[in-house]
Amino acid sequence: MGQMIEFARPDGGTTSGYLAGGGQGAPGMILIQEWWGLKPHIKEIAEQLATAGITTLAPDLYRGRIAADADEASHMMNGLDFADATTQDLQGALNHLRDELGCGKVGVMGFCMGGALTITSGVFIKDLQAAVCYYGIPPVEFADPAKIEAPFLGHFATRDDWCTPEKVDALEARLKAGGHQPEIHRYVADHAFSNKTRPEVYDAAAAQLAWTRTLDFLKKHLG
Numbered sequence: 001m002g003q004m005i006e007f008a009r010p011d012g013g014t015t016s017g018y019l020a021g022g023g024q025g026a027p028g029m030i031l032i033q034e035w036w037g038l039k040p041h042i043k044e045i046a047e048q049l050a051t052a053g054i055t056t057l058a059p060d061l062y063r064g065r066i067a068a069d070a071d072e073a074s075h076m077m078n079g080l081d082f083a084d085a086t087t088q089d090l091q092g093a094l095n096h097l098r099d100e101l102g103c104g105k106v107g108v109m110g111f112c113m114g115g116a117l118t119i120t121s122g123v124f125i126k127d128l129q130a131a132v133c134y135y136g137i138p139p140v141e142f143a144d145p146a147k148i149e150a151p152f153l154g155h156f157a158t159r160d161d162w163c164t165p166e167k168v169d170a171l172e173a174r175l176k177a178g179g180h181q182p183e184i185h186r187y188v189a190d191h192a193f194s195n196k197t198r199p200e201v202y203d204a205a206a207a208q209l210a211w212t213r214t215l216d217f218l219k220k221h222l223g
Helices: 040-051 070-078 082-100 113-124 165-177 204-222
Strands: 003-008 014-020 028-032 055-059 106-111 130-134 152-157 183-187
Touching: 003 055, 003 082, 014 040, 014 082, 028 040, 028 082, 028 113, 040 055, 040 106, 055 082, 082 106, 082 113, 106 113, 106 204, 113 130, 130 204, 152 165, 152 204, 165 183, 183 204
Parallel strands: 028 055, 028 106, 106 130, 130 152, 152 183
Antiparallel strands: 003 014, 014 055
């Protein structure tokens, strides 16, 4: 089982996060929470990645706060400084995985808000070896996907009213404009289809297919 730890930010501060070890010499993963906060569901995903041989660190971007409902989650997400979270908390997580834990290759993966931050990480954090985005897209004026350097895998839902099919098409076009060959999959499902704690949108078949594709992608790019 993993545990909560403290790790350093580049600015000298600290951030807490959930760390699940993948074993000696394992590659690393920065796992980014949904807009709800660092809930047990995200920690469970960290454990699944660790079981697959990937040391995973999920930063607590809300500093211990968990949203009780969608209105509070929206308020907390809108109050998050995305630039600070990316260049300090997520960069700090990469530094910790690589410098303190010895992870040679490191990827980033996130869901919903974390999916959007996966893209911003790919733009602003250098030397990532993989980026896996689940149904999240940041404003292009903040983070242009064309500037992502890491191999990119995206999972999106056709019935998503946030990351609409049109926005996913635009994301794919920007990635290709940057010279990338992104692997983007579209599922006949709703936003958050991989979150089994939300039965109103969870799609077991789509979630399992996305997870299989994710592990195959990570094996290819992280080893």
